[in-house]
Amino acid sequence: MEAMTTAPTFWQVAKRPQWIGILAACLAVAAIFGILANWQTARAVEGGQGDDRDTETPVALDSVAVPGEPLTSEAGGRIVTVTATVQPDDFIVLNGRKQEGAEGCWVVGRAIVEQGESKGASLAFASHFVDDCDEGEIDAALNEAGAYAGSSADLVGRYMPSESPTIGDFETGESRAMSVADLINTWSDYEPPVYAGYLLLHDPADPQTSLSIHSERPVTRTDLNWLNVFYAAEWLLFGGFALYLWYRLVKDARDQDIEALDDDDIDLDDIDLDDIDLDDIDTGELDLIDPDYEEQQRR
Numbered sequence: 143m144e145a146m147t148t149a150p151t152f153w154q155v156a157k158r159p160q161w162i163g164i165l166a167a168c169l170a171v172a173a174i175f176g177i178l179a180n181w182q183t184a185r186a187v188e189g190g191q192g193d194d195r196d197t198e199t200p201v202a203l204d205s206v207a208v209p210g211e212p213l214t215s216e217a218g219g220r221i222v223t224v225t226a227t228v229q230p231d232d233f234i235v236l237n238g239r240k241q242e243g244a245e246g247c248w249v250v251g252r253a254i255v256e257q258g259e260s261k262g263a264s265l266a267f268a269s270h271f272v273d274d275c276d277e278g279e280i281d282a283a284l285n286e287a288g289a290y291a292g293s294s295a296d297l298v299g300r301y302m303p304s305e306s307p308t309i310g311d312f313e314t315g316e317s318r319a320m321s322v323a324d325l326i327n328t329w330s331d332y333e334p335p336v337y338a339g340y341l342l343l344h345d346p347a348d349p350q351t352s353l354s355i356h357s358e359r360p361v362t363r364t365d366l367n368w369l370n371v372f373y374a375a376e377w378l379l380f381g382g383f384a385l386y387l388w389y390r391l392v393k394d395a396r397d398q399d400i401e402a403l404d405d406d407d408i409d410l411d412d413i414d415l416d417d418i419d420l421d422d423i424d425t426g427e428l429d430l431i432d433p434d435y436e437e438q439q440r441r
Contacts, residue, residue, distance in 0.1 A: 230291035
């Protein structure tokens with residue numbers, strides 16, 4: 143290869159096979175980081191998507207839920223219908239329930255599905271909200287809810303996920319959480335399976351004299367998951383750094399070539415030997431001085 147006579151440009155150095163190979167490796171690394179950034183962005187957008195399901199059109203309960211199986215996102219919050227028999231001995235009152243700023247009690251019970259593949263499965267439901275837990279109103283609500291007891295009825299309501307028991311349930315002995323796992327311990331003659339969720343009834347026995355539980359459609363989420371957005375930005379920075387690393391390596395290689403070229407351009411004819419002080423040269427370490435030249439200098 144011929145010696146270089148002019149300083150190479152950046153792209154002349156970059157086109158050399160070794161730097162093309164390193165560029166390919168850096169591009170592969172940057173592509174991986176880009177894929178990870180895209181995945182994090184998708185996670186952020188997915189977490190911020192609204193609930194566009196049609197939750198307000200009633201569907202059969204057994205079309206979206208299976209007893210004994212976990213509640214799915216497709217089933218949660220939907221209005222469902224089911225034909226079931228309300229059990230007269232399984233009504234209880236839950237304290238500490240809130241509705242539109244008021245605190246009161248729920249009247250809850252148990253129904254046994256009468257139709258389809260889920261026949262015989264138990265389903266928890268809540269039928270009434272009693273403001274301030276007034277004892278007289280609680281008795282009235284229990285009587286209204288009990289109107290369904292012992293007979294098959296078409297129940298309509300919003301299917302909701304079971305709640306977890308609260309500390310107050312254990313400390314005070316009062317039931318506050320709509321926990322299916324806790325409720326089955328109070329049911330008489332209970333036999334599995336049971337639905338993982340519970341029903342908020344839309345049609346109380348007598349809506350004229352009892353305050354029904356207000357059921358609202360699932361809240362629509364529109365916010366992004368900013369933590370995933372931050373992770374996506376990090377992966378993009380890592381990809382950019384991979385390309386910058388290749389740029390710096392090529393630039394350093396070009397600078398080395400320029401330095402080597404400058405060293406090769408030194409003209410020995412331009413050196414004035416009279417300016418060299420031979421007394422400063424250690425001849426013991428430097429054997430390159432011509433003896434004849436030293437003799438001429440002594441004369």
